[in-house]
Amino acid sequence: MNNERMVERLVKAGALRTPAVIEAMRAVDRKEFVPGGWGAYADSPQHIGYGQTISAPHMVAIMTEALRLGQGMKVLEIGTGSGYQAAIIAKIVDPGIVYTVERVSQLREFAEENIRRMAIENVRLFVGDGSCGLPEYAPYDRIIVTCAAPSAPPPLKEQLKDGGMLLIPIGPLGYQDLMEITRIGDRFEERNLGGCVFVPLRGEFGYR
Ligand code: SAH
Numbered sequence: 531m532n533n534e535r536m537v538e539r540l541v542k543a544g545a546l547r548t549p550a551v552i553e554a555m556r557a558v559d560r561k562e563f564v565p566g567g568w569g570a571y572a573d574s575p576q577h578i579g580y581g582q583t584i585s586a587p588h589m590v591a592i593m594t595e596a597l598r599l600g601q602g603m604k605v606l607e608i609g610t611g612s613g614y615q616a617a618i619i620a621k622i623v624d625p626g627i628v629y630t631v632e633r634v635s636q637l638r639e640f641a642e643e644n645i646r647r648m649a650i651e652n653v654r655l656f657v658g659d660g661s662c663g664l665p666e667y668a669p670y671d672r673i674i675v676t677c678a679a680p681s682a683p684p685p686l687k688e689q690l691k692d693g694g695m696l697l698i699p700i701g702p703l704g705y706q707d708l709m710e711i712t713r714i715g716d717r718f719e720e721r722n723l724g725g726c727v728f729v730p731l732r733g734e735f736g737y738r
Contacts (some may be wrong), residue, residue, distance in 0.1 A: 555623035608660030609676035613641030631660035661733035683735030
């Protein structure tokens with residue numbers, strides 16, 4: 531198994547269909563983001579330490595497709611983890627910027643090393659409570675949350691541009707719905723993209 535074959539499988543399964551997303555997942559080798567490289571190409575989450583996981587490849591594919599990214603977009607990610615999802619988004623939006631917030635400082639270091647090794651320059655990494663967003667650089671075209679929230683944190687909705695989209699797993703621990711929330715002026719339109727399972731979003735607007 532290698533990264534190319536992993537991507538081919540996702541295309542065949544229908545999880546990947548947009549050329550720019552396929553190209554980005556080809557360019558970013560998942561093995562570089564999994565400690566020791568173990569199980570890097572299996573379609574399952576893998577442990578990255580501190581009780582956290584890198585999401586399964588099909589979930590990264592589905593979420594990246596759902597974001598409908600374009601070049602030059604400003605994107606906020608909550609839950610940097612290994613940096614894999616951020617690296618893929620960065621490839622697609624370049625020269626746009628990905629801002630990513632992680633609460634575990636050791637994981638921020640891990641992610642930064644991984645992203646640097648890939649020579650990706652348009653990711654800015656922060657340590658903090660991402661449930662409050664990152665108001666300093668708002669508003670964002672897209673906000674992606676890669677951990678499960680009890681409900682959509684109000685600060686994340688506020689930090690969206692008009693026409694911007696928040697992609698977030700919402701629901702109890704153990705099973706959530708992947709929600710697409712689009713801002714239209716001061717109105718928010720919600721769409722349920724289906725079931726998923728993520729580790730919890732902690733912090734002020736997450737699980738305590
Ligand atoms: N996107 C990651 C996977 C992230 S797993 C990847 O591609 O590898 C979810 C991450 O969210 C974990 O690393 C966890 O520490 C982080 N997290 C949980 N609550 C958070 C919060 N309030 N702010 C920022 N990060 C948080």
